[in-house]
Amino acid sequence: MSFKHFALAAALSAIAVPTLAQDKPVLTVYTYDSFAAEWGPGPALKAGFEQTCGCTVNFSASEDAISTLRKVQLEGATSPADVVVGLDTATAPEARKTGLFATHDLTLPTLAINWADAEFVPFDYGYFAFVYNKETTPNPPKSFEELIALPPSFKIVLQDPRSSTPGLGNVIWIRTAYGDRAPEIWQGLKPHILTLSRGWSEAYGLFLDGQADMVLSYTTSPSYHAIAEQDGKYAYAAFTEGYVPQVEVAGVLKTAKQPELARQFLAYLVTPEAQAIIPTTNWMYPVLDIADTLPAEFGTPPANVLTLDETVLDTSLKAWVDEALAALQ
Amino acid sequence: MPRSSSLPPRPLRLIAGAALALSIAGLVVLVLCSILRAATGAAASSVDIWRLVVMTSTQAALTTVLSLIVGIALAWALNRLRFPGRDLIVGLFASAIVTPGLIIAFGLLAVWGRAGWVNEASLALTGQPLELPIFGLGGILFAHVILDASFAARILLARLDAIPEARLKMGQGLGLSAVQRFTVIDWPMLGPTLPGLGAIIFLLAFTSFPIVLLLGGGPANQTLEVAIYAAVRLDFDLAGAVQLALVQIAICSAIIVATAAFAPISAATGPSRPTRWHDAGWVRSLQWTILGVGVVGFALPLLAILADGIGPGIVDLAQRPSFWRALFTSLALGAGSAALTLLLALTIGMARAATASRLARTAIGAPAYAYLAVPAVVLSLGAFLLVRDMGLLPEFAAPVVVLVANALLSLPFALATLAPPLEAIATSRGRLIRSLGLRGWSQFRDVEWPLLSRDAGVVVALSFCFSLGDLGVIALFGTEDFTTLPLAMYRALGAYRSNDAAAIAALMLLLTIAAFTLLPRLFRRSNDAAS
Known part of the structure; x- marks a missing residue:
């Protein structure tokens, strides 16, 4: 043509x-x-x-x-x-x-x-969660604090909260679960963070390519691989803090x-x-x-769900993002 | 040499070039104004601009210097060496810059990353993984140099390949050493191209976005472009975004004007035959080494993309009508944008060559580069608002907007390729053209075009491929049926379909390599037939 x-x-x-x-x-x-x-x-x-x-x-x-x-x-x-x-x-x-x-x-x-x-x-x-490969990571961390305690060679990929929905979701998750301890958690995560990608696609791509051990995604991501690809090796790490929807x-x-x-x-x-x-x-x-x-x-959606207050979210989200980025500098 | 006395007067060329330059500058102003008009409330950005500027400039300057050095070395080696498959290597190098940055970054990781070829080999051989610092500033620079140095090599090689045979024969007769040959014969060809090329590379690195986030390893490495993106999307602070965009445009313009001021006039070009003048033995070994390192460094990530994408996924893809629609749209856009780019670049390049005033040359050329300095998110927002202000439906204006945007995107590259030879022709043959009393059209048909067609082929290939790889502008246009290959790729990547994405990426790369290998040859042949 x-x-x-x-x-x-x-x-x-x-x-x-x-x-x-x-x-x-x-x-x-x-x-x-x-x-x-x-x-x-x-x-x-x-x-x-x-x-x-x-x-x-x-x-x-x-x-x-x-x-x-x-x-x-x-x-x-x-x-x-x-x-x-x-x-x-x-x-x-x-x-x-x-x-x-x-x-x-x-x-x-x-x-x-x-x-x-x-x-x-x-x-x-859905719920934001860390997805991992059961074959390469037989013992995934069960909380942010367990993740922080792992050696720095255990890598996670996150998304930049300024450009990505899951990236923003993670900021909300950590803040809701840990309140004022959030900067401390972010600093603890820092050595494990491979990178903050622009969007979910890039981060998930890095994970599938084996560049990192876990990726921030959804509790439903393993279902995709199980259903569309008949591949059961992916799962999400069950975090004791609870999940944000x-x-x-x-x-x-x-x-x-x-x-x-x-x-x-x-x-x-x-x-x-x-x-x-x-x-x-x-x-x-x-x-x-x-x-x-x-x-x-x-499967069954996770039961321990953290509640979000919309007014707090509306007034504080920007400050939370700045706080997280500052902790990672 | 007093240039002005030898230049034939070409008022029409000057007017056309100036009008075009004004239109492009006007477009940039319109885009920014349409955003400001839509802005409610004052700029409220909390970004530390100066820290960002320093960080971004450092990264861009490093990228530029490294890319130019590597580019010169590669062009030098490729110009001297002849071997089967050379055209393919040249095509492969040229294709890096027009391949979406994200694909290159993933290709890089497939070779050098944690689960990459190098690491796997190291594990198999030594049982130890190599801890390569691929994330961070090093990774950003590596990816940028792959994109930009190979492009620089392609442009510089075209300059070296255009050295007239007579000059080479004379140099050979004088018994110039390899170093003398480079400084006396090569450098006068390369030097004038470097400022424009350097400016482009600086601008590309300065405005880089997905690569910086993908390989940057965290917010410690970022660019102004990221902050602008956040201002538009996260904060919806349009006034703040325009403010940041103006800072970016100001810095980039300073670079453009500064490099234009330093640019000397290019040496004359002429028809060239493959050189029979080999350098001394050790120099040739050095050339082979440079080429070998270049192929390993640049071609491996591209090969990784091909290896990853070519497989059963392609068969699956070929059965989907949506894929064929995307392919046809991309090819049509590529052809249209290539023609438009060539026209624009010739118009501006000929106007620049028709004046002896450095100021006029800079004024005519700078707007073409300024477009590169406008942040992509600002551009897409502005294009969307402009189209609406004109009363057009965005989804139907999309093809035209993409066409124009793609042509403007490749214009600086086209200009960097065509402007030096055009100026060289005006300088070296101006007197002849004057004395023969040639009119503007005959000057173009009989003198300029035959000498330019090799470079024109590169320009057409370049803009064709740029258009294949880019879709930054119509993010907001809501174009369900208007799909191009890169959009199809991002769609697949965003829906877990990484195999589809890999197959499309590989196909785009193949198309690009084919275009870069075949199109310049086509132009060379049509020229040979005409002369």
Whole structure:
């Protein structure tokens, strides 16, 4: 295909889409890239919702969840988005403060997690955890303090909290578990930290390549290898401090052109049908108890969960990040 | 030599070049202004700017010096030695810079890292692991030098290969020693290219991001670019981000202007045949050693990428329509961006060559480099806002934005390749062109293009491959159907599919090597046929 043809095709599709839009209402969903990707939950959720809604679902994917929030912030009242899917525990407080999100006004079914929120509907969740290879690390540490006590040759890969969600999650985890002792923990971790990568992908890649013994990821990561690759050698290290959750949520924008469809989509996300799609495409736990359809490899989510205070999170997160980076200097 | 008297007057070239330079500068200003307009609230950055500036500058300066030294040594060795597979080695070297930095970093670790080839070999031979300091400043420099020195070697080799045969014959006849040959014949060709090349390498290292975080080993090693990224995303402090971006642009501009001021005019080029002039025995041994170390250092990480990616994963990939869509999009963008880059570089290069004023040359050339100094996250944000301000739908403007962005990204590299020979032609043949009364077009067709086509081939290959490897600008555009190879690779990497990612990385590298081996040859041939 020559570039001319390519440009022509692009121009034609620009004309073609608005005409399609006249037939059916279009629901515009902002989300992160791997959600909308061909192997992500996006395509199946779109197909499922379109069967009943009489509409067309249009995903508009940005690099990651924080980018989608920045995008609607920049667009403000002129945003074409109806729904934002993929904000999480760390970004939701900030999203709420922007005043861009409307109440969902839905009565949610009984969920597997504690949830009461006027604006955001959860659609999956997970816990940050250190993933290791059972063959090369037969005795993983059982807490941050045990990890610190190991020889410095035991390496972990983390993500930079300024650019990555799990990186930020780890800052919250250590602070929630250890309070004012957090800088001490970070200093103890320092000799073990191979690097702070830009994103989860790079860190996980380093770990899979054998460059480090553990990587900060999710309790559900071993399930991916067990299910998609039939490889059972990965596990997450059970930490006695407890875990901090990452709940992924969706919200309707006040400026939505299709507010009704948007709310229907949110309601659809917590139906058993949609919840059955999410675990093996987004590799997170479903928020509905769908034990009969959830593959056994997901196991039971950890029970000792640390509680986060949203107001504290909102006011202190930035200071926590600075504190962690200062301790690692 | 009074240049001005010998230069034919070319007002159209000057106007076109100046207009283009102004447009690029204008674009940078527009990008920053559109972000400032969207900013609410004043800059509230808590970053220690000076510490960051010192840290970033030190790293960038070290990278630049090391890359230039290694680049000169490699170009020197490659220029003298002839062996089967030389073109492939040259292509391999050139492909490093256009391969996404992340791929190179992973290739580096596959060779030198904890589970890398070297360590495995050491374990097998001695039972002891080698504790290589691959993380930290050393690792950052190593990866940067792999990217930049091999690129420098490719550009400098093109200069050395363009030394006219007559001059070589004369040097050989005079019985110059290897050292004299380098200082008298080679250096006048290399010297004028070094400032522009050095400026590019400095800018690349100064604005480096994923490599710095991946190999930096922690926040002790970082760049301004990381702080700017954090200001935009974590703090949403747009005014602060623009402030930091301006600091970065100011420092980089100072470097660009300073190097432009030092740049002497290049020596003339001419058609060249493979040299039959061999250096003395021990010098040749040195050349082979340099080449050997270069191949081990630079080619091994690239080979590791190929070894990792070429396997059953490729078959799986080839069955997916999305992969073919991404491939076609990437190839189309690459071709378009290569053509645009060549046009832009010729316009600016010819304008620079048409004036004797150093100030005018700097003013026309500097904006092309300034684009490299704009942080990627600022660029993508600004592009997104600009497109919206123009009333366009971002997802449909995406192909055009990527095309222009890719062309602007490779423009400094193209200019570093084309500007020195263009100036050399104007200096050495200006009087002849004047006396023949050639018009601008005939000057280009009959004098400049035949002498430039070798370099033009390098420029086309370079920008084609840059476009293959880059997708920094449209992070916010929401383009579900517009996928290129690097985007497909990052997608796969972000969804546990590291085998897919490795296969795409290997394919991109193969495409790049093929482009660098074939495209310059194609241009050389079309030129040979024409003359």
